[in-house]
Amino acid sequence: MEKLLKIFLFIFLFGCLIDFPYGYYQFVRFAALVGFGYLAFNANEQGYKNEAFVYLALAVLFQPFIKIALGRTIWIIVDVMVGIGLIVSLFFPKSKTK
Known part of the structure; x- marks a missing residue:
């Protein structure tokens, strides 16, 4: 399940390189x-x-509720x-850290 989720997220994120309607980007953020x-x-x-912290930081970065304005580039x-x-x-x- 985890591998499939990572592949889908990869596809969604690289889809952001294409000029889609704004709704697509909102969907990707969610x-x-x-x-x-x-x-x-x-x-x-x-x-x-460590991995959990990185994924949590990415969840906060991409969250759609309080948008982080970084600019398109x-x-x-x-x-x-x-x-x-x-x-x-x-x-x-993966490496475990306690």
Whole structure:
């Protein structure tokens, strides 16, 4: 489930590079909030504290309720970096920190 969620988030984030109607970006923000929230909870339950913190920070960054105005260019960079990070996380083992 976690791998599939990461792949979907990757696709959604890279979809932000295309000029879609504003509703798509709102959907991505909500989907990212829910997805990263789930990943943070799951990582915390498994004892991956660093990973849980990163996912929680991403959930806060992408949340749709209090928008963080970074500008289109910076959001594109953030979307690409987070998307690449999601794909990379599929191929490298996690490290536990207590």
